[in-house]
Amino acid sequence: MKPDQYDFIVIGSGLAGLTFALKASAWGKVCVLTKGEVSDSNTSWAQGGIAAAVGEADSWELHERDTLIAGAGLCDEAAVRFLVQRAPDAIQWLMQVGARFDIAGSTLSLGREGGHSRNRIVHHADKTGWEVERAMVAAVRAESNIHVFQHAFVTSLLEQDGRCIGAVAEIDGLGEKRFTARSTLLATGGCGRMYQHTTNPRVATADGIALGLRLGAKVDQMEFMQFHPTTLFHPQMRSFLISEAVRGAGGTLRNHLGRRFMYDYDPRLELAPRDIVARAIEAEMKKHGTWCVYLDTTHLQPETLRHEFPTIYDRLREIGLEIEKDWTPVVPAQHYSCGGIVTDLHGRTSIPGLYAAGEVARTGVHGANRLASNSLLEALVFAVAAAEHSKDDESPSGADGVATTVKSIPEAESVRIRRSLQRAMTSYVGIVRNNEGLNLARRSIEDLIRDYDSVSASPISAHPLETHNLLIAAREVVSGAIERTVNVGLHFNEDLPAD
Ligand SMILES: Cc1cc2nc3c(=O)[nH]c(=O)nc-3n(C[C@H](O)[C@H](O)[C@H](O)COP(=O)(O)OP(=O)(O)OC[C@H]3O[C@@H](n4cnc5c(N)ncnc54)[C@H](O)[C@@H]3O)c2cc1C
Incomplete structure (x- = not known):
């Protein structure tokens, strides 16, 4: 099959992918491959905003x-x-x-989130991601040098003499297609679906991590998994995120007895970094044997709540919660992967021709814990850097690259295997870990990979391939957690000595 030739291939249509596509379209033909609708992404779900030192009393030094x-x-x-x-x-x-952000007077309105010493969160009410994605999609659609293939599931990368020269995608209505280019960007987002409870949408299945690993790309620090402290505890709206900005606006956390328990854990109270708040909530729930804690916004102005958090306000009202009168039941859930495919300042991975940007990448900016609202920023900044660098890449000499494929299995088997993985990750590789649990998780993932391999092959379909990707990425999370012998940032193993 003769491949379609482009200058740049972008896998994923969240903020990282579309930023790269827009920038690179100045230098050549861009093909965007995305497995759902163009706006299906973590980006669309981002609520709080984007961190940037643009306030009068702020500076990049403070943000740093x-x-x-x-x-x-x-x-x-x-x-x-x-x-x-x-x-x-x-x-x-x-x-x-074209993105519209909230304005206060003649300047940008800046929110505050945990760990930030200044108000620096640029936002669009509580649906910043939706607004950013809307603007990016409109700009991409207006650019004739960019061709977007929706429902194009990338199954493998193409390799030629140790270099990435493109990708293979299974496209609805077209079947399998090969694409070659001088540079390929992985912008596939997160991996939250390896857990039972996650704020991430369905597309967050670690595909980019597994695609990169299969080509030999270096992956690191996957053990630093961020859990968002406050997602709604409700049977019908699982893991709906209650943005940190609600705590920034004055929302307080209480246990079932009404006690503001953060006083017992950290002097920064509700605005301590996320890992500390998430661990405090978990400890409080364990201490009292409760299923959740509560976010109290009843002392805030109802008008402020309605105006600043319209999405949260309306969604909670749909299930009968009036946040100006009721406490909102909340629990932590998986939220963000700090680790990923190792890249340099130009977004380059360890494989020539292959770049990565956004949540799939490990640029080094988050270290052991991501500062709130630094991830959309990271996706933007490093996608721009990758596009600028890739303009000088050379085209591949031929088009017959080797694909690194994985077999598909029947969907029923895939559902069973994925559920077992999610159970193991949630039970043993959550906010608080221990040696026995991590070893059990390692064994169970190895068994599940063997299980997957032993099932007979079936026609290609996304769910099983995603499940395989989740297994491969989960193995990295667990091995990283086992190898890390000091508690730091998001990694907390109760069997390690306190320092
Ligand atoms: C509920 C929620 C709230 C958040 N709030 C904030 C916030 O306020 N501020 C902040 O900075 N960050 C926030 N984040 C994190 C932030 O949204 C993400 O880190 C960021 O959007 C990642 O962008 P991305 O472009 O890397 O990936 P994504 O936006 O997730 O895009 C990934 C794309 O890759 C596609 N894809 C994946 N696999 C394949 C494949 N095999 N083939 C083809 N396409 C594929 C997907 O369909 C998708 O289009 C939030 C995240 C969530 C879930």
Whole structure:
């Protein structure tokens, strides 16, 4: 089969992928492959906003300091500086593309989130991601050099003499198609679906991690899995996120007795970094044997709640919760993967021709813990850097690359295997870990991989391939957690000595 030839291939249509596509379209033909509708992405779900030191009393130095503190000594300092210094320009660029952010008077309205020493969260009410994705999709659609294939599930990358030269996708209505290009960007987002409870949408199945690993790309720090402290505890709306900005606006956490328990855990109270708040909630639930804790917003102005958090306000009202009168039941859930495919300041992976940006990448900016609202920023800044670097890449000499494929299995078997994986990850590789649990998780993942391999092959379908990708990525999370012998940032193993 003769491949379609482009200059750039982008896998994924969240903020990282579409940013790269828009930038690279100035230098050549871009093909965007995305497995759902174009806006199916973690990006569309982001609520709080994008961190940038654009306020009068703020500076990139302060943003840098806060990012390094959150990262607990494991950030790559050069990457952090690269990120925070480019943040104001990145916001400007997004506004030029068409994103509308909230304004206070004549300047941007800036929210506050945990771990930030200044108000610096640029936002669009509580649906910043939706607005950013809307603007990016509109800009991409207007660009004739970009061709978007929706429902195009990338099953493998193409390799030629140790270089990535493209990708293979299974496209609804077209079947299998090969694409070649001088540069390929992995922008496949997160891996939350390896857990039972996650804020991530269905598409977050670690595909990019597994695609990269199969080509030999270096992956690191997958053990640093961020759990969002406050997702709704409700049978009909599982894992709906209650943005950190609600705590930033003054929302307080209470246990079932009404006690504001953060006083017992951290002087920064509800605005301590996420891992500390999430661990405090888990400890409080264990201590009292309760299923959840509560977010109290009853002392805030109803008008403020309605105006600043319209999505949260309306969604909770749909299930009978009036946040100006009721406490909202909340629990932590998997939210963000800090680790991923290792990249440099140009978004380059260890494989020539292959770039990665956004949540799939490990740029070094998050270290052991991501500072809130630094991830959309990271997706933007590093996708721009990758596009700028890739303009000088050379085209592949031939088109007959080797595909690194995995077999598909029947969907019923895939559902069974995925559920077992999610149970193991949730039970043993959550907020608080221990040696026995991690070893059990390792054994169970190896068994599940063997199980997958032993089932007979069936026609290609996305669910099983995603399940295989989740297994491969989960193995990295667990091995990273076992190898990490000191508690730091998001990794907390109760069997390790306290320092
Ligand atoms: C509920 C929620 C709230 C959040 N709030 C914030 C916030 O306020 N601020 C902040 O900075 N961050 C926030 N985040 C995190 C942030 O949204 C993500 O880290 C960021 O959007 C990732 O962007 P991305 O472009 O890397 O990936 P995504 O936006 O997830 O896009 C990935 C794309 O890859 C596609 N894809 C995946 N696999 C394949 C495949 N095999 N073939 C083809 N296509 C594929 C997907 O369909 C999707 O289009 C939030 C996340 C969630 C879930």
